[in-house]
Each structure stands twice: as C-alpha cells, then as structure tokens.
Amino acid sequence: xxxxxxxxxxxxxxxxxxxxxxxxxxxxxVGDPIDNMLGQERTQADIERLRVVLGLDQPFVVQYxxxxxxxxQGNFGVSYRQGRPVSDILMERxxxxxxxxAVSGFLAISIGIGLGVFTAIRRNGFAANAIMSVSLIGVSLxxxxxxxxxxxxxxxxxxxLPSFGRGETVNIGGWSTGFxxxxxxxxxxxxSITLGLYQMTLIMRLVRSExxxxxxxxxxxxxxxxGLRERAVNFRHALKNTLVPVITVxxxxxxxxxxxxxxxxxxxxxxxxxLLFINAIQFVDxxxxxxxxxxxxxxxxxxxxxxxxxxxxxxxxxxxxxxGGH
Amino acid sequence: xxxxxxxxxxxxxxxxxxxxxxxxxxxxxxxxxxxxxxxVVGESGAGKSMxxxxxxxxxxxxxxxxxxxxxxxxxxxxxxxxDQMRRLxxxxxxxxxxxxxxxxxxxxxxxxxxxxTMLAHLDITAQEARKRAIAALEEVGIPGAAERVDxxxxxxxxxxxxxVVIALALCAEPSLVIADEPTTALDVSVQAQIIALLKxxxxxxxxxxxxxxxxMGVIAEAADRVAVMYAGKLVxxxxxxxxxxxxxxxYTDGLMGSTPLASRGKDRLHQIPGAMPRLDALPxxxxxxxxxxxxxxxxxxxxxxRIEDGAGRAACFFPLAREEVA
Numbered sequence: 120x121x122x123x124x125x126x127x128x129x130x131x132x133x134x135x136x137x138x139x140x141x142x143x144x145x146x147x148x149v150g151d152p153i154d155n156m157l158g159q160e161r162t163q164a165d166i167e168r169l170r171v172v173l174g175l176d177q178p179f180v181v182q183y184x185x186x187x188x189x190x191x192q193g194n195f196g197v198s199y200r201q202g203r204p205v206s207d208i209l210m211e212r213x214x215x216x217x218x219x220x221a222v223s224g225f226l227a228i229s230i231g232i233g234l235g236v237f238t239a240i241r242r243n244g245f246a247a248n249a250i251m252s253v254s255l256i257g258v259s260l261x262x263x264x265x266x267x268x269x270x271x272x273x274x275x276x277x278x279x280l281p282s283f284g285r286g287e288t289v290n291i292g293g294w295s296t297g298f299x300x301x302x303x304x305x306x307x308x309x310x311s312i313t314l315g316l317y318q319m320t321l322i323m324r325l326v327r328s329e330x331x332x333x334x335x336x337x338x339x340x341x342x343x344x345x346g347l348r349e350r351a352v353n354f355r356h357a358l359k360n361t362l363v364p365v366i367t368v369x370x371x372x373x374x375x376x377x378x379x380x381x382x383x384x385x386x387x388x389x390x391x392x393x394l395l396f397i398n399a400i401q402f403v404d405x406x407x408x409x410x411x412x413x414x415x416x417x418x419x420x421x422x423x424x425x426x427x428x429x430x431x432x433x434x435x436x437x438x439x440x441x442x443g444g445h
Numbered sequence: 446x447x448x449x450x451x452x453x454x455x456x457x458x459x460x461x462x463x464x465x466x467x468x469x470x471x472x473x474x475x476x477x478x479x480x481x482x483x484x485v486v487g488e489s490g491a492g493k494s495m496x497x498x499x500x501x502x503x504x505x506x507x508x509x510x511x512x513x514x515x516x517x518x519x520x521x522x523x524x525x526x527x528d529q530m531r532r533l534x535x536x537x538x539x540x541x542x543x544x545x546x547x548x549x550x551x552x553x554x555x556x557x558x559x560x561x562t563m564l565a566h567l568d569i570t571a572q573e574a575r576k577r578a579i580a581a582l583e584e585v586g587i588p589g590a591a592e593r594v595d596x597x598x599x600x601x602x603x604x605x606x607x608x609v610v611i612a613l614a615l616c617a618e619p620s621l622v623i624a625d626e627p628t629t630a631l632d633v634s635v636q637a638q639i640i641a642l643l644k645x646x647x648x649x650x651x652x653x654x655x656x657x658x659x660x661m662g663v664i665a666e667a668a669d670r671v672a673v674m675y676a677g678k679l680v681x682x683x684x685x686x687x688x689x690x691x692x693x694x695x696y697t698d699g700l701m702g703s704t705p706l707a708s709r710g711k712d713r714l715h716q717i718p719g720a721m722p723r724l725d726a727l728p729x730x731x732x733x734x735x736x737x738x739x740x741x742x743x744x745x746x747x748x749x750x751r752i753e754d755g756a757g758r759a760a761c762f763f764p765l766a767r768e769e770v771a
Binding site: 356434 | 503532533534539550552562565566599613614
C-alpha cells in the first residue's frame with residue numbers, strides 16, 4: 120500500500136509539472152503584458168527597463184525554471200495590474216472562495232446522499248418521485264440562471280437575503296471568515312446553494328442508482344433473512360457498498376466546485392479567487408492567471424489523491440498486501 | 446404426534462401482472478418435524494424457492510401469499526406484521542442462500558456480520574456475541590476461528606464462505622433452516638462436505654431443515670423425506686427411500702430416470718419429453734399431462750386427485766403401483 124501511495128504522489132507531481140508548463144507558457148504566448156502596464160505614454164527605454172525587471176528578456180528555459188522555483192515556494196511574481204505580490208492577493212481572496220466551496224460541498228454531499236438514499240428506499244413513493252422530477256431542474260439549469268433566479272426571489276422580491284458580497288467578515292490570523300457574523304452567514308446562503316445545486320442533484324441521482332443496484336444484491340437479501348432492522352440493512356449494508364463510485368464522482372465534483380466558483384462569484388460579486396481570475400483575464404494579468412491555474416490544479420490533484428486513499432479505507436478487497444488464506 | 450416445527454397448509458403464492466395473475470405456488474401442504482430434513486426438488490421455476498421465500502416472509506412484491514396458512518412451532522406466521530416477521534427471521538428461521546460468494550457483505554468482517562445478527566435477536570453483550578461468533582465459526586469447521594473472525598469475506602474460499610453463511614444462519618439458534626440450493630454454486634468436492642455439515646448441525650440441535658435443490662444426489666444423501674414440485678404444485682411427498690426407488694407419480698419416475706446412478710450402468714439416460722409449462726400458460730387438468738406417458742382424457746380436464754400410499758402421497762389419477770416399478 121505504501122508503494123501505491125508513493126506511486127500516486129509521484130504521478131500527482133508529474134501532473135502539476137505539466138500544468139506548470141501550461142501556466143508558464145501563457146507568459147510567452149498570451150498577449151504582451153508590457154502594453155497593458157505602460158499604457159499609451161511610453162518610450163522604448165521604459166519598455167526595455169520593465170522587460171528586464173520582469174525577467175522577460177531571459178531565455179525560455181531559465182524563465183520556466185525561475186517560475187517553477189518560485190511557484191514551489193508560493194511565489195508567483197508580481198501582479199501586472201495591482202503591482203503587489205500575487206501570493207498576497209491570493210491569500211486575501213482564498214478564504215472567501217474556500218468558505219463558499221466548503222459550505223456548498225457540505226450541502227451537496229449531505230443533502231445529496233440523504234435524498235439519494237431516501238429516493239432509493241422509497242423508490243415508488245410520491246415524495247421520491249417528486250424529488251426526482253425537481254432534481255432535473257438542478258441538473259439542467261445553468262448555474263448563472265439559478266443564481267439570478269434566487270437573487271430575484273429572495274433578494275429582490277422577498278428581501279430576505281443580500282444579493283451580493285460577503286457581508287461583514289472577521290479577521291482571524293490573516294483568514295477573513297464570514298462564519299462569525301450574521302450578515303456573513305446570510306450572505307453565504309444564496310451563493311452556496313447556487314454553487315452546490317448541480318453537484319447536489321448529481322450526487323443524489325448517483326447515490327440513488329447505485330443504491331438501487333446494491334439493494335438487489337444477494338447480501339442485502341441475506342441481511343434481511345437474518346432479521347436485521349431495515350435501518351441496519353439500508354445504511355450499514357447498502358449505503359456503504361454504494362460509496363466507492365460515489366466518492367469518485369464526489370471528489371471530482373468538489374474540485375469543480377472550487378474551479379467553477381468563477382461563475383457564482385461573478386453573479387454574486389463574491390470577493391473570491393474566481394472573481395479575481397475573471398478580472399485578471401480582462402487585464403491579461405498573467406501572473407495571477409498562472410497562480411490561479413496552479414492553485415486549482417493543486418486542489419484537484421490533492422482531492423484525487425485523498426479519494427484514492429479513501430477507497431482503501433472503505434473497500435477491504437483493495438488492500439492487497441494482506442494475504443488471503445483458505 | 447408432536448407438533449411439527451413447520452406446517453404449511455394449502456399455501457398459494459400469487460404474482461399479479463398486467464396480463465393476469467401468475468401462481469408460482471399453488472395449494473402446497475407439508476410438515477417438517479424437529480431434526481428432520483425435508484428435501485424439496487423440482488425443475489427451475491417449479492416454485493420450490495418461492496415457497497421457501499414465502500415461509501421466511503421475503504417474497505419480492507408484488508408476489509404475495511394469497512391463500513393457505515404457515516405455522517411455525519404451532520403459531521401462525523403468514524399474517525404477521527413486518528416488524529414481527531423481521532424478529533422471526535434469523536431468530537426462528539435461518540436461511541442459507543445459493544451463492545456464498547455474493548451472500549456475504551464484502552465490506553464487513555465476517556465477525557461483525559455474525560455479531561450484528563446475534564445482537565439483533567439475543568439479549569447479550571457485544572463481548573459475549575464476539576465469543577459466540579468465534580464458537581460458531583469453530584462449529585462450522587473454520588480453522589483458526591479466533592483469528593479468522595476478523596477476516597473479510599474475500600479472504601475465504603467458496604466452500605469456507607458457505608460455512609460462514611451456515612454459521613450466520615444458525616447463530617441465533619433457529620428452529621427451522623431454509624437452505625435454498627446451498628451447494629449448487631460450489632465445487633463438487635466441497636458439496637458433500639457442506640451437506641454433511643448442515644446435516645450434522647441440524648441433527649445435533651434438532652433443527653428442522655427445508656433443503657431446496659434440484660440435485661437428486663444431495664437429496665439421497667441428506668433428506669429424510671422428499672417433496673417433489675411441478676409447476677407450483679406438490680406432486681409427490683414421501684420418505685426419501687420410497688420416492689427415490691418406487692415413486693408414485695410419473696413425473697417423479699421420469700425425474701429419477703434422468704438422474705445418473707452408478708448402479709444403472711452405462712445405458713442412455715432417460716429424458717422427460719418437452720419442458721415445464723410457463724406459469725402464464727398452464728394446461729388444464731394436471732399440469733404434467735402434456736409430458737406424461739400415462740395421460741388419459743381425465744388428466745386433461747380435471748385436477749389430479751390426492752392419493753395416499755403408506756407414508757407417501759401423490760397427486761395423480763394413475764399413480765404407478767409400487768409393484769409395477771419394483
């Protein structure tokens with residue numbers, strides 16, 4: 120198992136290296152930042168000076184090496200637009216996105232699994248069929264539209280919840296959190312529902328279909344024949360057996376919650392890294408874009424690694440180093 | 446005469462479908478006494494498993510008991526509430542399924558599956574349950590039971606797993622065990638061991654056994670009495686020796702003729718012409734008449750009468766005389 124972990128970590132490092140190359144090549148091939156930074160009133164000398172300051176005069180390989188070296192230490196250079204270190208800007212923005220993603224992910228997983236189990240157990244019931252029909256909305260409506268509809272209903276018409284921003288935040292050791300104030304919590308509700316709805320319905324439908332499959336298995340019948348309680352049969356025996364495929368998809372979906380927070384953050388003007396990224400694209404702020412790309416890929420790779428290890432925790436058949444006797 | 450453990454009277458199971466009602470079990474009656482093994486034989490679809498499932502209350506809806514009574518230890522059990530029936534399963538009626546590879550939950554240690562069954566039915570502590578789990582495994586002949594109790598199902602071979610399944614079925618000391626094709630999925634070399642084990646445990650404890658199989662070898666080896674089913678009806682019931690050597694019903698005779706026996710030499714095996722009718726196309730009169738060599742007009746119009754002969758009985762107009770076969 121240790122060999123497997125080492126192998127997976129090495130693969131992850133390779134993936135990050137490739138993403139790093141893609142991120143870095145943006146510096147070379149996407150527009151010329153100097154144009155944007157200096158504006159109309161510039162001399163050739165200004166351009167040359169800035170080129171040297173930013174290190175853009177050096178050979179490709181040297182620049183790549185410097186980029187990687189910096190990236191490993193969390194140093195992604197200076198934002199072309201704001202003139203401040205990218206890592207500082209990211210650190211400011213990351214808590215907003217991570218808190219939003221965490222709440223969305225929690226909602227998606229807990230409600231998704233709960234409803235999935237419910238609709239599988241009561242598969243011909245009225246409530247289950249109603250939930251399944253409504254869930255089609257979550258799967259088929261685009262995120263931005265859901266966000267705008269929610270804003271229209273709860274902010275414009277009912278006036279219960281704010282339509283944009285994070286509300287008041289409390290700063291704890293450099294981490295600005297919205298969990299501790301009433302306005303902060305209120306502001307979280309609409310964006311997190313918007314962001315998590317698709318994942319929630321996806322997880323729900325997946326859990327339902329996996330669960331229906333498992334409930335047909337012999338060992339479920341045998342568990343019933345042994346007189347176990349319905350709750351034990353459904354949760355201890357059936358749900359656990361549905362989890363391996365569910366974890367795979369859920370892991371990837373959590374990654375995309377963070378990655379696709381861009382849309383939700385734009386709709387709700389949420390001051391997170393997604394909004395930062397959108398603004399960076401408009402200004403060809405390549406260091407910010409590159410750092411964002413790296414950040415997202417680290418999260419994806421990390422989540423995937425955790426998912427792979429969770430398989431071992433759940434399914435004993437994968438722990439191959441334990442010898443089976445007869 | 447003492448009360449039999451299981452007593453089935455005119456048991457009928459119906460499956461309502463869009464095209465009418467199917468009747469996989471039709472007016473079946475038999476008793477099983479304590480310590481007795483009743484073999485239930487018949488072709489696939491004859492209703493043998495369906496009758497077993499009806500007894501343990503695990504008919505898959507929409508199949509249901511539409512007529513008749515089931516008594517266990519003198520108490521009627523076919524109209525019990527769901528939760529009362531659940532308490533009975535495992536505690537009073539144990540069940541062994543066909544395929545040991547699929548009837549154990551792959552994600553739970555076998556010890557946990559044993560203890561959860563005992564804790565669901567017996568008023569004992571978790572430590573006591575674990576102690577009994579180890580004893581139960583020893584009893585079914587699992588070597589090194591104290592260590593193997595913490596193994597997962599995939600760490601056992603098929604024969605060993607069926608031993609675990611038997612331990613699970615017997616762990617709450619039920620008075621009746623329904624073994625549904627317990628050896629069909631096993632290697633021939635292991636089959637005899639499993640049958641011997643089942644027989645030994647039930648004799649020791651005075652457990653009644655309903656042994657459902659289509660294997661005449663298994664019947665000859667284990668059963669005290671045999672019930673032969675055809676198209677949902679009980680066509681013959683009697684002591685194993687009588688049924689195997691001097692059957693009353695032409696179908697039983699055909700069934701015996703198509704079983705290879707060492708004593709019969711290398712003659713071609715007899716075969717019953719045709720196939721068992723589908724449940725939605727049962728012929729009028731005796732269901733066996735299209736395939737029966739002795740069928741007369743009467744058989745084509747009227748249901749076969751019940752005839753008794755010593756300890757045996759059959760449903761036939763023209764039973765084979767005992768002398769005729771001998």
